[in-house]
Amino acid sequence: MKRLQRAAVLVELADEMRARGSWCGETHLQKATYFLQELFDHELDFEFILYKHGPFSFDLRDELMSMRADGLMTLTRQPYPYGPTLAPTEAGEQMKATYPKTLRNRRTAIDFVAEHLGHKDVNQLERVATALYVTRESGGNVPARAREINALKPHISIESAAQAVEEVDAMLVEVEQLKAA
Amino acid sequence: MASAPREIRDPIHVFVTVSKNERLVLDSRPFQRLRNIHQLAMTYLVYPGASHKRFEHSLGVMHLAAVMFDVVTSRDKVTDRVREILPDEEDLPYWRSVLKIAALCHDMGHLPFSHAAEDELLPMGTSHEDMTRSIIDSEAMAQVWDAVEPHSVKKDHVIKLALGPKKAKGLVFSTWEEILADLITGDIFGADRIDYLLRDSHHIGVAYGRFDHHRLIQTLKILPPAATPPNAEAAEEGKVVDTTETSALELGVERGGLESAEALQLARYFMFSQVYLHPVRMIYDLHLKDFLVDWLTVDYDGTYPTDVDRFLNLTDNEVMAALLRAANDTTTAGHEAASRIINRQHFKVFYSRRPGDVAIFADSTRAIFQAAEQEFGPENVRYADGRKSGIPVTFTVQDRDGKPAASTAVSDAFERLLQPKDEFVYILPELRKKAQKWVTKHGQDIIEAAKQNEQEEDIQEEPEKEVVDP
Numbered sequence: 336m337k338r339l340q341r342a343a344v345l346v347e348l349a350d351e352m353r354a355r356g357s358w359c360g361e362t363h364l365q366k367a368t369y370f371l372q373e374l375f376d377h378e379l380d381f382e383f384i385l386y387k388h389g390p391f392s393f394d395l396r397d398e399l400m401s402m403r404a405d406g407l408m409t410l411t412r413q414p415y416p417y418g419p420t421l422a423p424t425e426a427g428e429q430m431k432a433t434y435p436k437t438l439r440n441r442r443t444a445i446d447f448v449a450e451h452l453g454h455k456d457v458n459q460l461e462r463v464a465t466a467l468y469v470t471r472e473s474g475g476n477v478p479a480r481a482r483e484i485n486a487l488k489p490h491i492s493i494e495s496a497a498q499a500v501e502e503v504d505a506m507l508v509e510v511e512q513l514k515a516a
Numbered sequence: 517m518a519s520a521p522r523e524i525r526d527p528i529h530v531f532v533t534v535s536k537n538e539r540l541v542l543d544s545r546p547f548q549r550l551r552n553i554h555q556l557a558m559t560y561l562v563y564p565g566a567s568h569k570r571f572e573h574s575l576g577v578m579h580l581a582a583v584m585f586d587v588v589t590s591r592d593k594v595t596d597r598v599r600e601i602l603p604d605e606e607d608l609p610y611w612r613s614v615l616k617i618a619a620l621c622h623d624m625g626h627l628p629f630s631h632a633a634e635d636e637l638l639p640m641g642t643s644h645e646d647m648t649r650s651i652i653d654s655e656a657m658a659q660v661w662d663a664v665e666p667h668s669v670k671k672d673h674v675i676k677l678a679l680g681p682k683k684a685k686g687l688v689f690s691t692w693e694e695i696l697a698d699l700i701t702g703d704i705f706g707a708d709r710i711d712y713l714l715r716d717s718h719h720i721g722v723a724y725g726r727f728d729h730h731r732l733i734q735t736l737k738i739l740p741p742a743a744t745p746p747n748a749e750a751a752e753e754g755k756v757v758d759t760t761e762t763s764a765l766e767l768g769v770e771r772g773g774l775e776s777a778e779a780l781q782l783a784r785y786f787m788f789s790q791v792y793l794h795p796v797r798m799i800y801d802l803h804l805k806d807f808l809v810d811w812l813t814v815d816y817d818g819t820y821p822t823d824v825d826r827f828l829n830l831t832d833n834e835v836m837a838a839l840l841r842a843a844n845d846t847t848t849a850g851h852e853a854a855s856r857i858i859n860r861q862h863f864k865v866f867y868s869r870r871p872g873d874v875a876i877f878a879d880s881t882r883a884i885f886q887a888a889e890q891e892f893g894p895e896n897v898r899y900a901d902g903r904k905s906g907i908p909v910t911f912t913v914q915d916r917d918g919k920p921a922a923s924t925a926v927s928d929a930f931e932r933l934l935q936p937k938d939e940f941v942y943i944l945p946e947l948r949k950k951a952q953k954w955v956t957k958h959g960q961d962i963i964e965a966a967k968q969n970e971q972e973e974d975i976q977e978e979p980e981k982e983v984v985d986p
Contacts, residue, residue: 337970338879339878339879339970342878356746356747356749357746357747358744358745358746358747358751360744360910361910362744384681384682385681385688386681386694387691387694387764387766388741388763388764393682396906396908397906400903400906400907400908400935401903401906403906403935404903404906404935404936404937405874405878405903405937406874406875406878407878410909410924410931411931412924412925412928412930412931413751413922413924413925414751414925415921415925415926416742416743416915416919416920416921416922416925416926417742417743417744417745417751417922417925418741418742418744418910418922418924418925419910419922419924419931426875426878430878433967433970433971433972434972435972435973436972436973437972454746454747455746456744456745456746456759457741457744457759457763458759458762458763459746461763461764487688488764489600489601489691490762490763490764491762
């Protein structure tokens, strides 16, 4: 995928997350991109690792900085004490018109991710994204994955980890149904 | 009886104290090799003072990392939550020792002339950090790990802290290990960044890289991140869950260090703008890469060897000797590029990133480069991109009331801090005037055409037809 084509996908994802009420800071966009790539769109080709707050891509961080340098995305400070938000600029919005086919082909996927993640705060995103990471990397039944999440991220209780795993499993079923439709 | 620590004089930190264990690393072949690896590649061709090496930088990183460790683990800084992730108190000396050794080792895998184009000079998928890992894991270091006392240092711990989560592929980090790795290689407060800014600035003779690092380090603290609302509505209604007890801890700074943190990030911006992304420095990197590609193709298998023993035999000295030979012998591989470096006949900038052009098409500079390759021949045109040298600005500040806040919420500077974004297109010196005229005449058309070429047709994709062999 070409760089600007990929940037257009990120702009669209940010738009849809914001449309669902997401705060849309970097963490929100990181986790949403992780879900989009992992569930639907391997062409995005960001390398994610398990980091402080769950799956994280340094490539994606670099890409977002490049997009800011190119005036496609902007960082906006928010009321005390909250972190900043990322929002597409007018130039970013205009760029989407260059890639109608790319965005149309990803419409269902982007909507799915925004619908499921757009309302979540960073802690909820960390839990559910780590649950997807563990599901992909290790598998196993719900209690086993919950224990692994708790071992990796001790601040996530086994109970809330289990809920996150169940949520991910339900999402995976939905994704299969979407792909089959 | 343990031998007393030794002190090494240093222009930045005055004295760097080195223990017996650390001297074992210092005296190892991989570390001594760093005496012959320039910190800033060929920047000395632009700034003559930039002749310092990875050796002294690595000592500086070790010194700073140790000071930072002592600050963040001091009793007055450790809250109950932090105590949960800290190892037992009797194990802290072990981790301090690992941290210092990892800091010494963190640059061992650098190629000759440091960063220059390692993507193309190492086998695909291998980075200098992978080489660092291989070296730490090698025979060359095995006797060091065996000899380290009184706690035998686990080399896996050294690898984790030297590389950090970003580069230590396949290794899982605890929160504690992540924080320690951040003390060395962290994007915001890493000792690596602090030392190179101060040291590069000192040697080059520019003031931009200096800032009050003493104050910054004394105010470092392990903190939970500030709460973030799920949406703006929740923020306005005050429906934000306090997550300070349930979020992963990370490295942050007390309010008293905020201005120093601002100064650090400004220093980075100015050093990138004035030094690291200097157009002449960048073209020398490209000429050096051109030379190395040719030289490695003839004398090696096209890339630097990844076998540790052969790798360690290569320093700037071997490359410089080959460069001089090639510059003086027209029949030698890489002669053209070598001659450009040695005789200072580097390509010249004829077009650099223009905001107005970027507003039309974000990849306008690359579009000019590709068109120039067609017009003047690919051998006569080069392109350098500095847009990915971003400066992260979001971290946690412990405000005066003791609560965590986002850096951008307590400082105007971070939102306004520009990202480095230089791009340059270079050409053979003899063609510069012609290229300037050409870009003046055709530049806008080229950019418009590139934008049009990028435009996808807005039609449903036809299903691919089955291809039948005739």
